[in-house]
Amino acid sequence: MLKKIFLICLVATLFSCAEDDRREEEIANIAVELDVQRFDQRFARATADSLPALKRDFSFLFPRQYPDILWVEKMNDTIQLELNKAVANEFPSLKKTEQDLESLFQHIKYYFPERKIPKVITLTSDVDYRNQVVWADSLLLVALDTYLGMDHPLYAGVQDYIKKEMRKEQISVDAAEAFAQTVVPRPGSRDFLAHMIYYGKILYLKDLLVPFKTDAQKMTFLPEEMAWAEANEDQVWRYFVERELLYSSDSDLYTRFLYPAPFSKFYLELDAEAPPRLGQFIGWQIVKQYMEKNDVSVEEMVQKDGGTIFKQSNYKPQK
Structure with missing residues (x-):
């Protein structure tokens, strides 16, 4: 009897694995248009002369109430320059992150086909680890300066339990959570x-x-x-x-x-x-x-x- 139960469980497991493999193969063939724009690099290279063009291309990142002089000062701020250097060193390329995000978007299109795939904008945020990723309708904002690694010197004053969240392999996970929060309704009970x-x-x-x-x-x-x-x-x-x-x-x-x-x-x-x-x-x-x-x-x-x-x-x- 036990042998029969074991065989039934084994067959069910094998069938489930085969079904998962077929689903993942189907998902991998879903076409998505991955559009990643590195605002972090553009801002790091910007000058007072190139600021108008940068604001034109990324107007949603420049609140109107702030005058241009503040952005120019930020470009030359020593802390901002240090962040620019750290991000450039840690993310000279986004190849692995882009692969993960493309796979995430393929899975979103499979399970939620009506959802639009956002444009991805990478930036720096003065290490605002409370807002590492923001999913805003047609935009996915990713603060690369919050993913430099647990042991990065810039995080010397950050508590260890927060540093765990500041690893580059978490970017697609955090993006998935940000998307899920747009889908899952908040509980109606306080229980x-x-x-x-x-x-x-x-x-x-x-x-x-x-x-x-x-x-x-x-x-x-x-x-x-x-x-x-x-x-x-x-x-x-x-x-x-x-x-x-x-x-x-x-x-x-x-x-x-x-x-x-x-x-x-x-x-x-x-x-x-x-x-x-x-x-x-x-x-x-x-x-x-x-x-x-x-x-x-x-x-x-x-x-x-x-x-x-x-x-x-x-x-x-x-x-």
Whole structure:
């Protein structure tokens, strides 16, 4: 009997892998027009004389209330010059990033064919790590000075948990998240569970849109942090259930388990070793199990309320 069950599972797994391979082959053949414009390079070379032409080509980056003299001063600012040099050294070419973004856009066109592919503009942002990527309808703005690498000297004063997000391999992941946020509606409930599943939907969309990235990269985790989350999924879930946190509307839970931080806050000795945003991780597992057990489209999942997803997922954590 056990041998028969094993064979059934093996056949199902092989069939699923073959189906995934066929889907990825189809996606790879989708034509997308990748338009990347390096405003960072144009601004680094700009002068007072060339400023009018730069403003004409990138008018959306020059608010009208700021006079030209401010932009000229910025061109010659020592910090800006240092940023220009750092970006030029780290991103002399965007070949790998462009490949990742092209694949992301192909996946978006496959799952959301009505969505338009944006023009990509790379720039510097005075290391504004809170806005590394901005998806604005027809534009995708990427601040390259926030992706210079965890150990870059310019990030000496930045906390370690934020530096993890400042790696170039995260650009397409962050772009996928920025897109997902335009698709997934904000939860209508303040319940902790509803917000966990909101982030779970975004992470599930990352599974679909950037399958070439690791689960750790999708969570913006280091590999050892991902290993900890996977090994302790059952314990984290038990903590949430035993303390009756799922339907709590205490917004402090968002800070403790959903938002970027050095670690998740259980108020236990294990806090120092627990990665942040474990509520997002659990929400992701709930959404994945929901999609495995229910015949629904991606669009239907995105619109489904968190309570229904949880009930119909029959979620069981990995032990």
